[in-house]
Amino acid sequence: DLAHDFDRMTEQLDRLVRSRERLLQDVAHELRSPLARLQVALELARSRTHGAADAEHDRIELETERLSELIGQILRLESLSQPFTVERMEPPDLSAIVREVAEDAAFEAQPRNVSVGATVADGLSVKGDPVELSSALENIVRNAVKWCLEQGEVSIVAGRNADGLTISVSDNGPGVPPDTLAHLFEPFYRVD
Numbered sequence: 001d002l003a004h005d006f007d008r009m010t011e012q013l014d015r016l017v018r019s020r021e022r023l024l025q026d027v028a029h030e031l032r033s034p035l036a037r038l039q040v041a042l043e044l045a046r047s048r049t050h051g052a053a054d055a056e057h058d059r060i061e062l063e064t065e066r067l068s069e070l071i072g073q074i075l076r077l078e079s080l081s082q083p084f085t086v087e088r089m090e091p092p093d094l095s096a097i098v099r100e101v102a103e104d105a106a107f108e109a110q111p112r113n114v115s116v117g118a119t120v121a122d123g124l125s126v127k128g129d130p131v132e133l134s135s136a137l138e139n140i141v142r143n144a145v146k147w148c149l150e151q152g153e154v155s156i157v158a159g160r161n162a163d164g165l166t167i168s169v170s171d172n173g174p175g176v177p178p179d180t181l182a183h184l185f186e187p188f189y190r191v192d
Helices: 001-048 054-081 094-112 130-147 178-183
Strands: 115-120 151-162 166-171
Touching: 001 054, 094 115, 094 130, 094 151, 130 151, 130 166
Parallel strands: 115 151
Antiparallel strands: 151 166
């Protein structure tokens, strides 16, 4: 009886997990369409008001970008929850990924006068999904740029050492409070 109950409970948990994953994916996909229409409507409103409401339009644009980013995070979270199969693994050129992320970050950091420097060894490679590796690094570097003091510097160093391959991102921002460090890798967690 206990084994039977345990099997039934396992099946129920499996159904609940699959249902939650399907719901997340469906909601994220369904939100993409109205968000795209909202962005088109915003561009039409900009063109019709000839700059009369730029501050309001900029705010709407910022919020739609945030929504789009959240939807992207939900979809990435869903893909990451899937088993990582050998078919998804390949040895991407990690050196090129780090350089590309650094270039993009340097461009985005210009309005705040933040410089982004990268010291990257050649020939760095690991097995993994290049899109997810790039996304993970970009997320960390973007946070460094966002929280860096104005006219500060973000430094990215990628190379090999005694422990293997290391990528280090540092900035002169306030840092993360020590009591929140354990929560940083929880999905959608944000420090106050």
